[in-house]
Structure formats: C-alpha cells, structure tokens
Amino acid sequence: MMDPVDTLLAMVLLSVLISFGSSRLPALIKVIAFQGVAVSIVPLFMGHEMTWGGIVFTLATLMIRGIGIPVYLSRAIKKVAIHREVEPVVGYHASLLAGLVLIVAAIYVSPKFNLPVGKGYILLLPSAITLIVAGMFLLMARRNAIAMVLGYIMMENGIYLVGTTFSMRAQHIVEFGILLDVLAGVMIMAIILQNIKKTFNDVNTTLLRTLKE
C-alpha cells in the first residue's frame, strides 16, 4: 500500500497533465477544483499533530479552493458570456509534451534545492515545483483570461504545497495570508475581466497589446 500523501500527489501531477490537454473552460475549472481539494487535504495525512483548530483551518482552505473559487469563476463565465475555448498559444499536444518534460525536470531538479521540505515524501517538492511552473505555463500559453486566472491559482496551489511542510501554526498563518491574496486576486481579475470584455468585446488578452503607448 502506497503512502496516501504520495497517492494524492501523483493524482495532482496527473491533473496537471489533464489541465494542459483540456480545451474547454468548464473542464479546466473542474480539474483545478479537484487539484485544489487534493492539495488542501495533503496536510491531513502528513502525520502532523492535528489539533481541532488545524482541522478547521484545513477544511476552510478546502472550501475556498475546492468550492469557492471554482463556483465564482463558473459564474463569471456565465455572466460575461465568454468563449468556452481556452485559445492556446501553444497547442494541446505540445503542451502535454511540455508538461511531461516539466515533471521530469522538476524531479531531476528538486534534490538540488536542498530544502528541509518534504523529508520522506519523494513527490512533494517535485509536485510543488511542477505546479508553480505549470501555472506559469498556463499563464503564458493561453490567451483566454479565465484560463490565465486558473494558471495563477495552480501556481498558488504549488506554493501551498511547499507551505504544508512547515509546522502547523506557522503554516496556517502563511496559508491564510496567501489565501486572502488569492481571493482578492481572483475577484480583482473577475472585475478586470468584465472591463476587458466590455472594452474589447472579448477576453482574449492579446488584445491588451493595443493599450501599449
């Protein structure tokens, strides 16, 4: 029987590949929601001393990541009637290949960081790095603004994974700080999205180029 943490992390890595290959926004949102749930329950299996407070915090994280943000984004899509396609800059197959290369590279690179992170969990640091870089990749390789917001959330998931290895108290302070940022960020982006939509009648971010001086 595998360790539950590594199982979860393997699923997270797979979700990265799925997200790279999915072309429709609703599907992508679901993948990210799943990823958020998986990432936020990782601390429950890590053998930390679980206090009631800790469990409440973890559940709150789960609610925001797994339900709050995805629902909010789905509603945003409906409200501004956005194209359901993610409009890739890099094609889906190329993206998938890049994802695979990325995972391999992350596993190769992670021991070199020499962090006191994830002792005993081989996949923890590689998946964290993968999530961060994959989030960046989505930000760069998708024109649709919602897809870019999702990339940003994926990056944040990666940062959260690094945070799980800290001691429980510090972790919650850090995590709630980050979550607050993300929530604010997502809301601001949703507002900006509406404005972009109003101005350009589309949320294709390449149109922003026309704003250049």
Added chain:
Amino acid sequence: MQPFFLSLLIISCGGILPLFLWRRPLLMRGAGATLIAAGSLLGLVDAARQLYAPVAVTATVDLLNTVPITFTSDSLSAFFLVAIFAVSGLTAVYSFHYMDKSDHAVRTAVHYLFFSLLIAAMALVVTADDMIAFLLCWEIMSLSSFFLVVYSYEKEQNRRAAFLYAVFSQVGAMFILAAFGVMYACTESFAFAGASGMPAAIKLLVFILAMVGFGSKAGLFPLHIWLPQAHPAAPSHISALMSGVMIKTGIYGIIRLYAILEWHAPVLGQIVLAAGLVSGVMGVIYALGQKDLKKVLAFSSVENVGIILIGMGVGMIGVSAGKPIMAVLGFAGGLLHVLNHALFKSLLFMGAGMVLHRTGTGVIDHLGGLIKRMPITGTTFLIGALAIPGLPPFNGFVSEFLIYIGAFNGIALGKTNFVLSLLAIVGMALIGGLALAAFTRVFGIVFQGEPRSPSAQAIEQGPTMLLPMIVAAAACVVIGVFPTAFLTMAIQAVEPLQLGYGRIPLTPFIQITATITRAAVVLFAVFLILLALRKLLYSGKTVTRSGTWGCGFTQPSARMQYTGSSYAASILAFFKPLVPIEEDHPPVIGRFPVKTHYQSRTRDIAEHQMDRLIVKPVLFLFDKLRWLQHGDIHLYIGYILLAIVVALFFV
C-alpha cells in the same frame, strides 16, 4: 533634550492644526504661523543656551521596537540649530501675510504641514547620531521640501523645477547612502562613533561619495542646477528657508563626516577648498548673468556655499599642516558664514518675495524705482545686499575676514599649502568683488531708477512681512558691529571636531575684526551726519526733483535706463569661456536702419554638459530598450519566470 523635542512638538502642531482650520483661512494662517514661530523661538533659545554652556545631550528613540535611533546635540549641532530655528521663526511670521493672496485654503493648510515637517526634519538631521536616524530625517527633509517647491503646480515650469529638484535630492541621497553603506560594511554598526578606525583608503572613498551627496543638497557648483530652478518656483519664504538653511544641512553633513572620520590628511582640505573655489567663482559669475531676481539669489547661494567650503578647506589644511590658528579661524569663519548667510539670504529672499508679491513679476528688467514706494523693503534689501559681498560693518565681513586671516596664516606653509592658501585669498577677493557687482546690479535696477513697467508701481504692505525683514537686517548689523559674542559661538561650535588644541589666543583676531567694523561704523556715522547736515542746510530752500537718470534730456523715458544685461555685459564678456551667452541682435545698418532688438541669454555650462554627458546617453540607451515594453501580457509573464529562474539558479 526636553526643550528641543518640545519645540519640535509645537512646530508640528503648527503644521497639523491648519489642516482642521482650512475653512477659516485667517485663523488657519494665524495658528500655523504663530505656533511654528513660537516653537522656533523656543528651539532657538534652547540651542543658544546650549552653545554657551556646552554639554552634549543624547536621546534614544525606539522605532517600532526594532531600530533604536539616537539623537545627540553637541555644540556643532547647536550652532546649526541656531541658524535653523532663527530663519524658521522669521519665515513663519513672514508667511502669514505672504500667503494671503492664495484662494486655495486647503493647499495653504497642506503647505503649513510640510513647512513644519521640513523645519522639524532639518533640526533632527543636524542632531542625528546614527546612520538610520540621519537618513530617515534626511529623506523627510527632501520630500517635504519637494512638496513645498511644487506648491504652484499649475505652471508646467514649476512642475519641471520640482521634478529636477527631486532627481537631484534623490541622487544625492543615494550617494550618501552609498557612503554610509561603505562605512557600515567596515564597522558593522550603524553608529557614527566607530568610523574613525577604518583604513585610510576607505575613508577617502566615503568622503568623496558623501561630498557628492551632500554637495548636491548644498548646491555645489556642478550639482547646483536645481537651485536656480526650484527657488523661483517655491513660495518666497520657502525659498528663504531652503536657501538660508536647508542647503546648509549639506555643509553640516560634510563637516560632521570630517569630525567622525577623524582623518586629517591634506587631501581632504584640498578637495574641499577646490570645490569651494569652483563653486564660489562660478556661482557669482552666473549670478551676474541672471534676469530673474530669485535666480540671482539662488546663484548667490551657490557662491556663498563656495565661501563656506573655502573656510572649511582652509581649516582642514590648517589641521593637516599642524597650524592651530589657521584651523580654528578657517572652521570658525566657515561656520559663522553659515549663520550669516542664513540671515542675509533669507532677508534677501523675503525682500524679493515682497517685490514678487506686490508687483507680480520677478524679472529684474521690468522693475525699477521700488525704493521710493517700498522704503522698508528697499532699505533692508540694501543692508542684505551690502552684507553679502562682505562689506563692513555688516556680518558678512566678519566671517569672510576670519577666513582671510586663516588663509594668510597658511602662506607661511610649504609649497602646495602655500599655493592653496594663496588661491583661497585670491578667490575670495574675486568672489567678493564680483558679488558686489552682482548686488549693486540687482539693487540698482530693481530699487533705483524709474519703473520700467506699469506693474512696478506697487507699494509695500503687510506688517508681518516687513517685521521679519527688519529683524533679519538688524541681526546682520548686530553681528557686524558686535561680533565677539557670535565669534565665541562659532569657536565653541568647532569644539566637537576634537582638534585638541585647547585654548588658542584668538582675542587679537577678534580685536582686529572689531576695530575694522568700528571704523566702518564711524564712516557710516559720518555719512549720516553729512546727510543730516544737508537736510539742515537745505531746509527752507527749494529743491527741484526730476527723474533718475534724467541726464538733462528733455524727454527722458524709462527705457533709457541701464538694464541688468547692460550693467553686467562687460564683466560677463570677460568670463565668456565660463558663461556661454547667446545673443540675438540684428546689426544696425545703413542710414535708415530698420527696427532692431537685443536679447541675451546665459546658458548654464554645468546643465549643458550634464545634459550632454549623462541625460542624452541614458535616454538613448532606454530608447533602444523600448521594444521590451511590447504590451503582450504572456511575454511579460515570461519575463517574470525568467527572473525567478535566474534568481534561483544564479544568485
């Protein structure tokens, strides 16, 4: 230091209270001016008391419970505090009527806030005892003065001036930060105290970096460009405060650094003396060529900073050569000139402010004959204009004379020091002569003759504007006629440099100074008696009056008078390599010449070269990098990723 902090508290109240009173402008200005003046008076009394009974007092403030910052007031700080609080009090009183025209009540209230902040920051800069405290107060000082300069932001010219000032003060602060950084790297402490143990090469580096940084604040010659732009932009009492004392914080920085480095190599004196000579001579030549009243005064500040640095340089050379008398005279002369210049320059700026306020123009060639309608402004301005070139019996003479004696003491020294002392004497003489020309020009054109434009028909008004001018002029005379007490103060202020000479017999020098001023007073008295005699003898006889410069013409017009340009033209022609003049004058040809005109403009050589050597290449480089800003959000994110990767793997 309780009274000191109390006075700062009162001054800050004078800044904060107007914010709540802006609906009632009269009350607002009254509260601001009164509180700031009262706080300054308290600070002045406290600082003066400390100069007579010198004890160094220290106070430590914990900043956010993490960085303890320390303030110490010794006699050097106290001397600068005297100058700061004296000018602050005068300008605060002056502001009451000066700000009456403005219908922007909120803006005036904000102006009082930054005014009080600037005063408090300056007072804290000269008492700061560690790097954090110093830099913190320095930045507050730079920022608050920036907001004061940008007061009339509607004019594009003023915004540009303020921006230029911001650039210079920030670049200067960067240099100071670099100097402190080097010091911290060597001593691993934020305190100034340990800096004397550093190796000589490091000390030289620190001194040169700091010299550039402090020089840009003090208005040293190639770094003075902001002065003639910022002073006309700012309200006049702010110009008075900035030119009178704020630029002196740069001087303070240099002399304090000299004290904490405790390094008496000849090279320091040579650097300071050379910088002072260049600044003094160039400043006064440019002052001659200006058309704007406030620009003349700004360049004259450049010149006076030069004189102060000459004094410091003479002092430093005296220290390195082991001549105590030369050292003490040089430093004391330089320091006394700090106080003197603070007084007469703020007096002149306040006078210029009155002219500007009443006539609405600062262009010299549009004014004229103002002394007839502005007797008090004219007389006090005359006293300032006579004090600034160093004529007895006014205060400028006392300090410059001390520097002269100090330099004459250096002539007996060896080769390099002989040359430098000689240069100091010749330079000071040149500066004095040219300054006299510059100020007779200003006074002659603005206050004498006939009005050159209808706007020059204004009369003086506002008792709170006249009172500070009278007080400042009186102070100039008092220091000139009774120099002993003030000389003692200046010599007291040299004490913290720890030259360790003990008591030096300075009484003979003070005696000489006093005697010369007495003689000048006698001369003045004779002049006054003659004037009274004339009045007596002519009483009852008819005296016909006609226009000035009438010269027997039947139809004299105001345009026949000397102009500022024509008065300075012959001197400027001599200095042409240093002051490029652009002239526009179609020649008069033939028997029936067509209409002609004359227009001249002096170009600032430092500004031109700095534009050519620094601004243009930087702009060119960044123009070439324009493509980086392409507007594509995806590539921007790519930049971020690249930065992270580089940071992770290579740093």
